[in-house]
Amino acid sequence: MTARPEGTPVWADAMFADLDGAKAFYGEVLGWTFGEAASEFGHYTQAFKDGRAVAAVVPPMPGQGGHSAWVLYLASTDVEAAAERVRAAGGAVLMEPMKVGAFGAMAIARDPAGVVFGIWQAGDHEGFELRDVPGSYGWAEVFTRDTAAANSFFPQVFPYRVQKIVDDNVDYSVYSLGDAPALGSMGMGPDVPAEVPPFISVYFVVEDCDAAAERVRAAGGQLVFGPLTTAYGRFASFVDPQGAAFSLIDPAAAEGDAPSMVEVS
Template sequence: MTARPDGTPVWADAVSADPEGAKAFYGEVLGWTFDEAASELGGYARALKDGRAVAAIVPPAPGQESGTAWVLHLAAADAAAAAERVRAAGGTVLVEPVKVGEHGTTAIARDPAGVVFGLWQAGTQQGFELRDAPGGYGWAEVFTRDTAAANAFFPRVFPYRVRKIVDDRVDYSVYSLGEVPALGAMGMGPDVPAQVPPYISVYFVVDDCDAAAGRAVQAGGQLVFGPMTTPFGRSASFVDPQGAAFSLIDPSAAEGEPPAAVEVA
C-alpha cells in the first residue's frame, strides 16, 4: 500500500474508561464488531465494519485521568521528526514516539490551544481499512477557541494549505494536502460552555443520519446539534454515554453549493 502523505487522517482511537460500554454503544449505532482486546497492548480492541478495521477502543493508560475522548491520528513518515516540529511550532508532545511492535510508531501531541491528536508512522498497520463509507471514518474538525493559532500551528507540523471559508456566520477553515481536503477547523462560539476543552471531532459515515441519530440517542448518547443538512451532507453531533464527542454524517444527503474559500497566507 502506498504511504499516505504526512497530515492525512489515518486512524482514530476512543480512549474510554468504560471500554465495554463504548463497544456496546458504537456497535448499536454504527454496526461495529470488535476484535478480542489485546492484553499486550493494554486492552486495545479494534473496531470492525464488515470485517475491515475502522477504529479502536482502548482503556486509559495506568495513571491517566479517567474519561473518554476520541483521538485522531495523523500520518507521519517520521514520527520523531514530526514530534520535533510540534515542539518548534509551540505545541507539546504528551507521549514521545514509541514503537508498537511491527505495527508502527505512535506519539500523542497537543497544540498550543489544547487540542490533542496523534501521530502515526505506519509499519504493517497502515490505518483505516474502510473510510468514506457507512461505518467508516469520513471527516474530522479541530474545534478550538483560537482558529488563527490553529491555522498557524498545524501547517508548521504538516504540509497543509489553509483555506478560510468566506462566511461571516461561521469561523471555518479547511486544511488541504495539495488540492485534497484533509481536515477542518471550526471556531467554538460563545454558546459553547467554557468548561468544554478544545478537541477534534471525528465524523463517521452513515447511510441515514436521522435514523443513526435516533439509534445514538436510544443507546444513551446526548445529541448536541442536528441533524442538519449542509453542502457536505446531513450531519449531527453527539457526546457518547462515556463522555466522548463525535459526529455522524451522510454525505449522500448534501444540498446546496459549497461556500467560497480564500487561501490564508
C-alpha cells in the same frame, strides 16, 4: 500499500473505562464488530465494519484518569521529526515517540490552544482499512477557540494549505494536502460552555443521519447539535454515554453549493 501523505488522517481510537459499554454503544450506532483485545498492548481492541478495521477502543491503564475522548492520528513518515516540528511550532508533545511493536510508531501532541491529536508512522498497521462509507471515518475538524493559532500551527507540522470559508457567520477553514481536503478547523462560538475543552471532532459516516441520531438516543448518547443539512451532507454532533464527543454525517444528503473560500497559506 504506498505510505499515505504526511498529515493524512489515518486512524482514530478512544479510551473508555467501560470497554464493554463502548463496544455495545458503537456496535448499535455504527454496526461495528470487535476483535480480540491485545493484552500485550493494554487490551487495545480494534473495531471492524464489514470485516475491515475502522477504529479502536482501549481501557485506561491502571491509575490512569481523564475523560473519554476520540483521538485522531495524522500520518507521518518520521514520527520523531514530526514531534520536533510540533515543539518548534509552539505545541507540546504529551507522549514521546514510541514504537508499537511491528505495527508502527506513535506520539501524542497538543497544539498551542489545547487540541490533542496523534501522530502515526505506519508499520504493519497502515491505518483505516475502510473510510468514507457508512460505519467508517469520514471527516474531522479541529474545534477550537483560537482558529488563528490552529491555522498557523498545523501547517508548520504538516504540509497543509489553508483556505478559509468566506462567511461572516462561521469561522471555518479547510486544510488540504495538494487539492485534497484533509481536515477542517471550526471556531467554538460563545454558545459552547467554557468548560468544554478544544478537541478534534471525528465524523463517522452513516446512511441516514436522523435515523442514526435516534439510534444514539436509544443507546444512551446525547445530541449536542443538529441534525443540519449543508453542502457537504446532513450531520449532527453527539456525546456518547461515557462523555466522548463525536459526529455523524450522511454525505449523500448534501444540499446547496459549496461556499467560496480564500487562500490563507
